[in-house]
Every structure is written in structure tokens, then in C-alpha cells.
């Protein structure tokens with residue numbers, strides 16, 4: 001092997017050449033049977049395989065010159081006529097048995113016949129003492145077993161075990177394709193002599209596109225002897241140099257030399273693969289390896305196809321079951337969430353309470369709910385500013401009605417904000433708000449991949465051209481796949497979409513509740529601003545007037561007394577002048593606190609204006625009012641203001657008289673207070689008790 005490093009372009013060209021290898025028209029068959037091709041009317045033999053004499057006892061030349069009915073027998077020709085020619089179905093493949101006609105009348109052949117272009121192809125293999133009953137029993141047993149299996153892994157393990165028992169191949173595997181058509185062995189039964197390939201990965205180039213297409217047409221591919229020389233067709237291109245014979249649908253098609261090399265290098269002497277389709281798409285292969293060549297009777301090959309056919313619908317059913325369990329999980333979680341709607345949890349609270357469950361359901365490493373410039377999250381996540389930047393990009397560039405997902409963030413426009421090994425992202429916009437996103441992250445799939453062979457060993461030169469050849473070394477080789485997380489399945493995208501819808505409702509309710517709360521708070525503040533004196537915190541004059549009016553109405557209704565006390569700090573101008581206005585403010589505040597404590601809860605203190613205050617005393621007559629005023633006066637006098645000394649107040653008291661208005665009542669109190677000032681200050685005066693005196 002040349003120790004050369006090839007450029008990407010060279011390798012791409014080689015891969016392309018490999019992918020274009022015309023595997024369906026090899027112009028040769030495997031020696032396990034013989035082939036006869038006939039013209040469109042089944043009247044003439046056009047081509048035969050060079051080994052025809054070994055099987056039919058008639059030379060190539062005689063076969064080509066012979067009558068089809070003589071060579072293949074009338075019974076088979078009638079069958080071909082009715083089943084292939086008359087039905088005119090170019091996609092049909094006929095499987096039948098035929099009695100030997102020429103060499104050995106007792107010989108039975110397994111026949112596969114199919115139209116190919118303007119020819120009909122008949123492939124004959126010896127039928128090797130088939131034990132039909134035994135095979136039917138095995139298939140029936142499998143049918144019963146499959147019905148009892150409840151998980152996919154057990155099903156696939158059981159399939160490989162059954163097949164191994166049936167065919168005796170040393171290694172039987174289920175080989176699963178990923179989105180890029182790389183393969184991985186996910187189930188295996190083997191004999192101890194065979195090395196395990198379980199969990200080995202095979203690059204997509206091992207089974208190129210045209211080979212995969214063949215599996216869509218023909219589910220089974222058998223190479224019972226990987227080292228056997230191919231048997232050419234004679235003449236190579238038919239009598240009139242027509243296009244080479246397309247053998248896609250047959251079983252004898254010779255293996256491409258490149259494939260033979262591949263098998264030999266893998267230590268495989270016999271290979272048998274059966275395609276596994278899911279909803280019409282190639283899902284994987286059941287692959288059997290024999291370490292030595294292993295003849296395989298055709299009936300056994302068909303039985304194997306039956307086992308796979310039985311397993312696949314069960315697998316799909318189990319998959320659907322698992323999917324619906326996931327949806328149920330999300331549905332249950334949504335039910336719990338709707339119970340939360342009464343609690344009005346915000347994004348933080350929701351993620352904190354339920355994040356762990358969502359991570360588990362959706363197989364994610366981290367979950368974030370990005371709401372504009374903020375995010376709430378749990379698990380492994382990029383920094384908040386990166387989450388926000390990703391959400392902004394998504395909001396601007398992505399549709400909001402379908403989930404956006406990637407396995408490899410580094411290869412997307414979101415790469416600048418990717419962090420660490422978080423390379424898988426599934427993002428769903430919340431339907432209520434285009435800047436709100438539910439984001440689920442997955443870590444890199446860091447389990448080391450075991451490739452069956454070193455990729456660098458693959459390319460080599462042939463005739464000066466770079467070609468892809470099979471692995472030379474199949475020693476286990478570790479390759480850490482970088483930058484990819486596990487893929488997001490469609491069902492997971494759907495489940496995340498369901499979750500996002502529910503979260504949208506909850507976060508909106510929360511936002512509305514928050515707005516209401518703020519509005520309520522603002523209203524309260526406005527109200528208190530409208531009613532309170534900003535310096536002392538007592539009610540302002542407007543609020544006091546309202547309170548007096550209310551009290552006045554109650555007094556009329558219930559015929560009960562009330563009084564107002566109007567007081568004013570003595571010589572406050574002098575105090576301000578001496579100690580400064582700020583000290584004056586402090587005194588006003590302190591005094592209000594002290595006096596407030598001297599009042600009953602039903603009494604109210606408010607600032608009437610300047611350094612004038614008013615106390616509204618409920619259910620209180622003149623005598624009670626005077627007592628209260630005296631108490632307030634005394635408390636003021638006793639108030640120790642430290643360096644500032646002390647202050648006194650003069651109080652005027654007036655008790656409401658039936659029929660009296662608020663204005664008159666306060667005016668009387670004001671006059672009483674004036675009298676207190678006149679009378680020497682630091683004293684209480686009561687208003688004269690009659691309107692005339694007022």
C-alpha cells in the first residue's frame with residue numbers, strides 16, 4: 001500500500017468511481033448455478049453461462065443453437081409463457097422448481113426467472129435435498145416467538161440467533177444504516193471462531209448507492225463462495241451486441257471484483273445479506289458471514305427472507321409503540337403543566353420543576369427556554385448570551401412553525417455561539433412569541449466508533465489512477481467521530497413542538513399575571529401619592545378632607561360625635577432659622593411618628609398645610625377631643641430632640657355640631673388654635689360650642 005496522503009478531491013473522485021461501478025451488469029455469474037437468457041418471445045436462446053454443461057449436460061454451442069423447450073423443458077417454458085410473457089409484468093420475478101430434462105431426468109432445479117430489457121433470464125440452481133417441512137416449522141416457530149417479543153433489541157438479537165441456527169454461518173449480524181448511510185452492527189450472533197463485529201461502524205462507501213438501490217429491487221444477495229472465479233456469459237453481450245444483461249433481479253449475478261476483495265480482506269468466505277426495509281426505505285441488512293465458502297440451498301435463502309419479512313412489521317410496531325410512549329410522556333407532562341397554570345410559574349419555575357423530566361423524555365443533555373433577552377435552563381447549556389444570540393438568529397432566519405434541528409452546530413450559521421461538545425440542537429419557537437424559543441441540546445456522540453478497518457488504508461493506485469479498494473487491514477481501529485450528536489428523530493421534534501405549545505400558554509399567562517401585578521402596584525403607588533404627604537408620610541390635606549366628609553356622613557347617619565384637633569408648632573420659624581430647614585423637616589417627621597402612636601387606630605393624623613396638622617378623632621365629643629389634644633401637647637413637650645432641644649404645639653379643638661359643614665368645623669378649630677397661640681402657646685383651647693359664637 002503506498003504511504004501517500006491523498007487530497008480530498010482525489011478521494012472524492014475515487015469514491016465516485018466506486019459508486020459508479022456497474023455492479024448490475026457484470027457479464028458473468030457465480031458458479032453456484034447456470035444462466036440462460038431468451039429473447040422476448042421465448043423462441044431463441046441468446047446467452048448462456050459458460051458453465052451450462054456442468055448443470056444441463058449440454059455444451060454452450062449446442063445450447064445457443066438449441067430449442068428453448070428442449071433445453072429447459074416444456075413444463076418450465078409453459079410456466080414462463082404464462083407467468084412472465086402473458087402477464088407482461090416487467091418487474092416480476094418467478095421462482096419455481098423444474099425437473100431435469102437432459103442430463104439427469106431426476107435432477108430438480110430451483111429456478112429464478114425474470115424479464116431484463118428485451119430478454120428473459122432464467123437462472124437455475126440445483127435443488128439440494130431441501131427439507132421443506134423443517135424450514136416451514138422454523139418459520140412458524142419464529143412467527144410465534146416474534147409475537148411475544150416486546151422490544152426491538154431482543155427482536156433483532158433473536159433474529160440473528162434464529163438465522164445462525166438455520167444457516168450455520170459463523171457470524172450473523174443486523175447492520176443498521178444511519179442518515180448518511182454509514183452502517184453499524186447493532187445485533188450479532190456468532191460462533192467463537194468468528195471475531196465480533198458488534199458495534200462496528202462501516203463507512204457509507206462500503207455499500208455505495210448503486211448497491212443499495214439493488215437491495216430495493218432484490219432483497220437477497222448471496223455469495224456462497226467469495227473466492228470463486230466468475231463464470232462469463234457467452235456471448236458477452238448477446239447475439240446482436242445488445243446492452244449487457246442486467247441481472248439486478250437474479251441471484252447468480254457475479255460479485256464485483258472489488259467486493260470479492262473486500263470480503264477476502266475481512267476474512268469472509270461466504271456472504272449472505274437480506275435487505276430490511278422500513279416503510280419502503282432501506283433500513284438495514286441482515287448480514288451473514290461464513291468464514292469459509294458455504295453453499296446455501298435456495299429454499300433456505302427464501303426461508304431466511306421470510307424470517308426477516310416477519311420481523312420487520314413487528315419492529316415497526318415496537319418502534320411505533322416506543323414513539324407513542326414518548327408522545328404520551330410529553331402529553332402527561334403537559335397535563336401536569338396545565339395543573340401548574342393556577343400557580344402561574346414563570347419560565348424559571350417551569351424549567352426548575354419539570355426540566356429533568358423533559359431532558360429524559362427527549363434524550364437531551366440540556367434544555368433552555370429563551371424568552372427574548374433572558375433564558376431559563378437546566379443541564380448542559382451554552383452561556384446565556386450565546387443562547388440569546390442563537391434565539392435571535394433563529395427568530396430572524398428560521399420559520400417559526402417548524403422545529404429547527406442539527407446534529408452538528410459547527411456546520412450551521414449558529415457555529416459562532418456553539419460551546420464545548422454541545423453540538424446537537426433542536427429548537428422550537430413558542431407559537432405565542434417569535435423571540436421565545438425552546439432549545440434542547442445534545443452532547444457530541446463521543447462513544448468511540450469502531451470502524452472495520454482504517455479509512456486511510458482504503459485508497460490506492462491502480463493503473464496510475466486512485467481507486468478505492470477494500471480494507472487491507474481490518475484491525476479494530478478507533479475513530480472518535482467529532483462534532484456530531486445523536487440525530488433528532490421526527491417523533492422527538494413533534495414531541496418538542498407539543499411541549500413548546502404548552503409552554504407558550506403558560507409563559508404568556510405568567511407574563512400577563514406579572515403585568516397585572518405591576519399595574520396593580522403602580523395603581524397603589526399612584527393612589528398613595530395622591531393621598532399622602534411626601535415628607536411625613538401622613539395623609540395630605542385632600543385625603544383629610546375626604547376623611548372628615550366621610551366621618552361627617554357617618555355622624556349624621558349614626559348620630560355619633562366626632563372632633564377635629566388643629567395644631568401648629570410654636571415658633572417654628574425661629575426653629576428653622578436656628579437649626580436649618582432640614583432639621584425642621586426632621587422634627588416634622590419625628591413629631592408625626594410620635595403623635596401617630598398616641599392615636600387610636602380609628603383616629604387619623606394628616607398635614608393640613610405648612611407646619612399645621614389636623615387630627616380627626618372618630619366617635620369623640622368635645623371633652624374627649626380636649627383630652628386627646630392635651631395628651632398630644634404633652635407628648636410633644638416631652639419629646640427629646642437631642643441637640644435640637646424640643647418643640648411645643650398649640651392645639652385648637654372643635655367638636656362637630658349637627659348641621660355643621662366641614663369648613664365651619666375646621667374654621668372653629670382654627671380659631672381655637674389661634675386663641676391657644678394668643679393665650680401663650682403650648683396649650684389647648686376648645687372652640688366655642690355655638691354657631692353664633694363662631
Ligand SMILES: Nc1nc2c(ncn2[C@@H]2O[C@H](COP(=O)(O)OP(=O)(O)OP(=O)(O)O)[C@@H](O)[C@H]2O)c(=O)[nH]1
Pocket residue numbers: 535568569570571572573574576580581582583584585588609610611677681
Ligand atoms: N422645616 C420646615 N418648615 C416648614 C415647613 N412648612 C412650614 N414651615 C415653616 O414653619 C414656619 C411657620 O412660621 P409662622 O407661620 O411664622 O409661625 P411660627 O414661627 O411657628 O410661630 P407661631 O406659629 O406663631 O408659633 C415658617 O418658617 C415655615 O417656613 C416644612 O415643611 N418644613
